[in-house]
Structure formats: structure tokens, C-alpha cells
Amino acid sequence: MPDHLVLLLDAPLSAFGGEIIDAYGVVRDFPGRSTVTGLLANALGYGRADGTRLDRLQARLVLGSARLAEGRRMRDFQTARLGAGDRGWTTRGRVEGRSGGAATYDSPHIRYRDADADALVLIAFRLDPPAESPTLAEVEGALDRPERPLFVGRKPCLPSRPLLAGCVAADDVRAALESGLAACAAGEGRFRLHPSRARREADGWPRSARPVRAQWPADREPGERERRLEICDERDWVVGVHGGSRGVIEGRLSLPARSRGETP
Known part of the structure; x- marks a missing residue:
């Protein structure tokens, strides 16, 4: 069985970016491949100019995630007054000036950004092929040091605990997610929830072992009460645009019966 790394994303605010429409930056329920690629690349020390390496890391990434705590979706209203002489750094590493007539700067720059407050998300992933560098072991070391x-989606979204929870051997990503859920419920090692989080979840997951919403690769036909979706969550890191699509399955995952003290 291949090894999978499991991350536990616990943060006051998290933002898994989706499509930006006009001034509205919405978020997804589950982190996409580009989001996790950026997170791992940041840990490894990649820069934005390393487009080829970023593309390859994203292509090798096989991942799924589960929402242990839904949290609360919120919208942040942001405004800034920009002047004609203001300059800023671009993603290409060049200082960029501003253009337009004087009337361009009469009004403030306004935008809206969504985020999830107090959500708890479990990620399981592997790299395919496994022997290519960076290996899963190299990524594991980078996440530890x-x-x-590191941040959970956007730079203001700082994690409240180390992201790396552990490494599990599983047949596929869905099975790795189930192993991670069981380890969280049992409070094993780094999967142990912070006491304040455990108190907040006392009447919900994991005590009740209720099913949680999850998403994993569409490497098999969806089962009952599951659905297959085509999502666009990849980025062309060389060109700097998002595009392409991949198949995923969304459904609910429960703890194995043995983890709930039931007869399997």
C-alpha cells in the first residue's frame, strides 16, 4: 500500500480560493490541487519563478480532503485608496506602476473576500510517481521544518497548530482519509485535537462519529449518495493562469465501526 501524508488544517480563518468574479473572491469547501501545491512548494522553498517545478509537483499530487468542522463562512469587505504614484510588487518579481487619468484615483479600491472561520479540514495526499524528487519523505521533512x-489559503490565514499530522499506508486517498478520521477520533499523537477545539466539538464530531463531508479523486464509480463532479482547481504555474479540469467524487465518510466501539 502506498504511503499518504495527512495534514490537519486548524486555523481561525482559512480560505480555499475559488473563481474571482469582479470584486468577489469566493472560497471552495475543499482545498484544490493548486492550493495544496502552493502550500507544499512554500514549505520546500520554491519560488514563483519555479514554474516548471511547480507544474510537475501539481501533476504528481493525488489528494482528497474532509471537513471535520464546517465552521462559519464570512465575507470581508476590503477597501484601499490608491494613488497614481503608488507602486507594488507583482507575482513576476517586477515593480509595477499605475496608469490611468486623475479620475481613476478619485474612488477607493473595493473588493470582497470570503473565508471560513473556525473550520477544521483534513487532507490526505500522495505523490505519483513516488520515487521522483521531491519524494513524500522530503515533503514530510519540509512540512516539519x-x-x-505556512498559511491556509491566504497569507493572513495562519494555522493554530503544525499542519503535518502523520503518514499512513492506504490503498487510496479515500482510505487514507478514513484512517486520518479514525486517528483524530482516537486522539493519536499529532492527530489529537487541541483542548479548546475538543470542547467546541464535544456535541458533534468526533464524539458522535457523525459522517463528514469529503472529496476524493474519481478513480472509481461513485457509490450511493455520492456524486461525481468535474472541477477546475489546477494552475498553469508557468503562464500564471488557472485552467483544466479533473474528476472528483463528493460524499460523506464515517469512522470505521471498530473506531466507534461497534462490532464490525
Whole structure:
């Protein structure tokens, strides 16, 4: 069985970016391949100029995720007054000026950004092919000692605990998610929830072992009460645009019967 790394994303705010429409930056329920690629690349010390390496890391990434705590979706209203002489850094590493007539700067720059407050998300992933560098072991070491500070989606979304929970051997991503759920419920090692989080979840998961919403690769036909979706969550890191699609299955995962103290 291949090894999978399991991450536990526990943060006051998290933002798994979706499509930006006009001034509205919405978020997804589950982190996409580009989001997790950026997170791992940050830990490894990759820069935005490393487009080829970023593309390859994303292509090898096989992942799924589960929402242990839904949290609360919120919308942040952001405004800034920009002047004609203001300059800023671009993603290509060049300082960029501003253009337009004087009337362009009469009004403030306004936008809206969504985020999830107090959500708890479990991620399981592997790299395919496994022997290529960076290997899963190299990524595991980088997550333990990252080259740069890590964040959950956007830079203001700082995690409240180390992201790496552990490594599990599983047939596929769905099975790895189930192993992670069982380890969280049992409070094993790094899967143990913070006491404040455990108190908040006392009447919900994991005590009740209720099913949680999850998403995993569409490497098999969806089962009962599951659905197959085509999502666009990849980025062309060389060109700097999002595009393409992949198949995923969304459904609910429960703890194995043995983890709930029931007869399997």
C-alpha cells in the first residue's frame, strides 16, 4: 500500500480560493490541487519563478480532503485608496506602476473576500510517481521544518497548530482519509485535537462519529449518495493562469465501526 501524508488544517480563518468574479473572491469547501501545491512548494522553498517545478509537483499530487468542522463562512469587505504614484510588487518579481487619468484615483479600491472561520479540514495526499524528487519523505521533512511560514489559503490565514499530522499506508486517498478520521477520533499523537477545539466539538464530531463531508479523486464509480463532479482547481504555474479540469467524487465518510466501539 502506498504511503499518504495527512495534514490537519486548524486555523481561525482559512480560505480555499475559488473563481474571482469582479470584486468577489469566493472560497471552495475543499482545498484544490493548486492550493495544496502552493502550500507544499512554500514549505520546500520554491519560488514563483519555479514554474516548471511547480507544474510537475501539481501533476504528481493525488489528494482528497474532509471537513471535520464546517465552521462559519464570512465575507470581508476590503477597501484601499490608491494613488497614481503608488507602486507594488507583482507575482513576476517586477515593480509595477499605475496608469490611468486623475479620475481613476478619485474612488477607493473595493473588493470582497470570503473565508471560513473556525473550520477544521483534513487532507490526505500522495505523490505519483513516488520515487521522483521531491519524494513524500522530503515533503514530510519540509512540512516539519518549512523554508517559509505556512498559511491556509491566504497569507493572513495562519494555522493554530503544525499542519503535518502523520503518514499512513492506504490503498487510496479515500482510505487514507478514513484512517486520518479514525486517528483524530482516537486522539493519536499529532492527530489529537487541541483542548479548546475538543470542547467546541464535544456535541458533534468526533464524539458522535457523525459522517463528514469529503472529496476524493474519481478513480472509481461513485457509490450511493455520492456524486461525481468535474472541477477546475489546477494552475498553469508557468503562464500564471488557472485552467483544466479533473474528476472528483463528493460524499460523506464515517469512522470505521471498530473506531466507534461497534462490532464490525
